[in-house]
Amino acid sequence: MNYPPLEEVRHELIKAHFLHPEDSPLPSNYQEELNRIVSATKLLDRYPNKRDAVAMHLVKYPEISQATAYRDIDRSIDLFKNFHTFDFDFWQAWLISDILKNINNCCLTHNEKDRRIIAMEHANLAKLMGKKPEEMADPKRNEKHEFYIMLQGNSGFVKMDPEKLKDLPVATIQDIQKAMYSGPEITDTEAEEILKS
Numbered sequence: 001m002n003y004p005p006l007e008e009v010r011h012e013l014i015k016a017h018f019l020h021p022e023d024s025p026l027p028s029n030y031q032e033e034l035n036r037i038v039s040a041t042k043l044l045d046r047y048p049n050k051r052d053a054v055a056m057h058l059v060k061y062p063e064i065s066q067a068t069a070y071r072d073i074d075r076s077i078d079l080f081k082n083f084h085t086f087d088f089d090f091w092q093a094w095l096i097s098d099i100l101k102n103i104n105n106c107c108l109t110h111n112e113k114d115r116r117i118i119a120m121e122h123a124n125l126a127k128l129m130g131k132k133p134e135e136m137a138d139p140k141r142n143e144k145h146e147f148y149i150m151l152q153g154n155s156g157f158v159k160m161d162p163e164k165l166k167d168l169p170v171a172t173i174q175d176i177q178k179a180m181y182s183g184p185e186i187t188d189t190e191a192e193e194i195l196k197s
Contacts, residue, residue, distance in 0.1 A: 003027070003029060003030070006030055006033050006034065006037075006075075009026070009030055013025050013026050013030075014026065014034065017030075017031060017034065033072075036057075036061060036064070036072050037072055037075050037076045037079060037080075038076075038080075039057065039060060039061075039072075040053065040057050040069075040072040040073045040075075040076040041076040041079075041080040043056050043057055043060075043073075044073065044076060044077065050070075050073055053073055054066065054069045054070055054073055057069045057072060057073065092128065095128060096125065096128060096129075099121050099124055099125050099128070100125075102117065102121050103118055103121050103122070103125075106118045106121070146161075147161075147162060148160060148161060148162075149161075149162055149165060151176065
């Protein structure tokens with residue numbers, strides 16, 4: 001017998017199956033499939049890596065194929081969204097679109113009730129979009145700050161402006177490098193002790 005896919009089963013039957021699994025009106029093949037998907041969801045919570053979840057799913061249900069296990073995992077991701085898989089950007093775009101459609105539909109009528117709905121939807125839209133930031137980000141903020149390269153030598157720190165550093169002659173830059181990297185020299189015996197430790 002050819003059954004339609006689980007996604008086309010009426011919501012009431014699935015709800016009745018979850019509320020009273022012992023007296024479920026859902027056909028047995030759907031019950032088994034739904035139980036596997038719920039199990040896959042629980043496995044994804046414990047093993048977020050999809051491959052690990054599929055491996056554990058195959059251990060729990062050895063009679064199914066690997067393709068079926070992957071299908072169960074994918075369907076559990078689609079049906080039971082969790083924090084890691086929930087697409088907040090899509091949800092927000094859908095919500096904004098839905099609010100705008102409601103406002104447009106209510107604007108076409110000149111009913112007082114629809115005017116109140118428009119006001120409520122505007123309030124919902126304002127909550128969803130948030131408040132305007134008190135201070136807009138300044139794109140030229142980095143130009144207002146002064147940046148320095150701090151050079152540490154034997155006598156302490158020296159502030160060097162990067163613009164001035166690039167204009168220095170090559171010999172001066174080499175002298176700065178020598179001063180930075182020249183330290184007290186160690187003897188061969190000290191080097192051997194360091195290597196042995």
